Amino acid sequence: MRAGFSIVVVVLLSFSQGHSQVQEVKFSQFFNFPLYLNPAATGNFAQDYRVAGIYRQQWNSINAEFTTFGISGDMKFSRGLMPGDFWGVGIYAVDDHLGDNLMQHQKVGLSLAYHHPLDFHGRHLISIGGVFSYAFSAVNIEKLLFESQFDGFMPDIQAPNGESFSSDNAANYDAGGGVSYKFFINRKWQTSVSVSALNLIAPQENFLLDSASARALNRGVVSGWVRYKLNDRVSLVPRWLINNQRNNTEVSSGVVTEYLVSPQKQVQLNIGVLGQWKEYVTFYAGAGIKNLEIHASYDLSIAGLTNIASVQEGASGKPGVFEISLVYRGNKRKSTASYIVPCRIF
Numbered sequence: 001m002r003a004g005f006s007i008v009v010v011v012l013l014s015f016s017q018g019h020s021q022v023q024e025v026k027f028s029q030f031f032n033f034p035l036y037l038n039p040a041a042t043g044n045f046a047q048d049y050r051v052a053g054i055y056r057q058q059w060n061s062i063n064a065e066f067t068t069f070g071i072s073g074d075m076k077f078s079r080g081l082m083p084g085d086f087w088g089v090g091i092y093a094v095d096d097h098l099g100d101n102l103m104q105h106q107k108v109g110l111s112l113a114y115h116h117p118l119d120f121h122g123r124h125l126i127s128i129g130g131v132f133s134y135a136f137s138a139v140n141i142e143k144l145l146f147e148s149q150f151d152g153f154m155p156d157i158q159a160p161n162g163e164s165f166s167s168d169n170a171a172n173y174d175a176g177g178g179v180s181y182k183f184f185i186n187r188k189w190q191t192s193v194s195v196s197a198l199n200l201i202a203p204q205e206n207f208l209l210d211s212a213s214a215r216a217l218n219r220g221v222v223s224g225w226v227r228y229k230l231n232d233r234v235s236l237v238p239r240w241l242i243n244n245q246r247n248n249t250e251v252s253s254g255v256v257t258e259y260l261v262s263p264q265k266q267v268q269l270n271i272g273v274l275g276q277w278k279e280y281v282t283f284y285a286g287a288g289i290k291n292l293e294i295h296a297s298y299d300l301s302i303a304g305l306t307n308i309a310s311v312q313e314g315a316s317g318k319p320g321v322f323e324i325s326l327v328y329r330g331n332k333r334k335s336t337a338s339y340i341v342p343c344r345i346f
Contacts, residue, residue, distance in 0.1 A: 239255070
């Protein structure tokens with residue numbers, strides 16, 4: 001019964017609000033997988049190229065585990081339309097599974113961005129980008145239990161599920177766009193704000209015979225950060241993410257402390273607390289050595305799924321989310337080009 005109860009809960013969550021699309025993949029470490037949220041982030045870094053990977057495991061304590069894996073790569077090209085401009089091109093792939101292939105969702109996106117400094121010293125940088133993606137989703141209907149197949153808490157697998165399925169899989173293409181603005185205020189302060197509009201194309205295929213599911217699940221995302229340098233070794237970085245889809249808004253925020261252990265060896269440690277403060281708290285830590293970074297986080301649920309886990313027999317602990325990410329930034333070759341050195345900022 002525990003498995004059946006867990007499955008019906010997940011099905012109700014996945015098919016909520018009258019639509020049949022798989023729920024959007026979310027990452028607690030959204031800032032370590034930026035191409036998935038905003039194509040304007042493509043190539044927006046100091047080095048020549050970047051490779052990132054992220055793994056997420058959630059809901060394992062309610063016997064309905066989601067596992068998500070993402071990988072991305074992007075690089076920049078220094079020749080733009082004007083001096084100081086540069087291009088960025090990238091690709092990402094995401095694989096999301098529920099349980100033993102009960103539900104699965106794969107998505108691949110190609111992104112292109114253009115970056116333009118607004119002033120001679122490069123203190124202001126504006127970026128614009130676009131993304132085209134293809135997604136495949138599938139559900140094993142025979143393994144799922146729905147609300148109509150329960151008599152109280154007892155499942156009845158012979159009862160009709162009460163749903164009108166058109167297919168057990170769906171393939172769709174999509175597009176989106178975004179802009180970002182980065183401002184180097186002075187030696188102590190930096191900030192960045194990004195806005196993106198995703199899921200702009202209505203889905204071509206759906207699981208359910210539901211007219212509401214034919215509408216595009218337009219998604220708006222606003223994110224940003226502020227870096228304040230306390231001294232030569234310690235910086236505070238508040239971060240936030242606002243995600244809006246079908247009039248439902250989620251706000252994530254928090255603060256990360258960056259500590260430069262060894263400037264000569266380029267060793268840095270990060271620690272922070274983030275989260276959606278009415279739903280979960282994220283404990284975050286990471287380390288960087290030269291061009292390689294590794295980060296880990298754990299989400300502790302404080303509402304919602306905590307109540308679900310408590311009704312299961314033998315359940316222990318709270319349903320949480322574990323996430324780990326790797327980021328590597330590198331250069332193709334040592335550059336011999338000349339650079340503009342900004343004047344001192346007071």
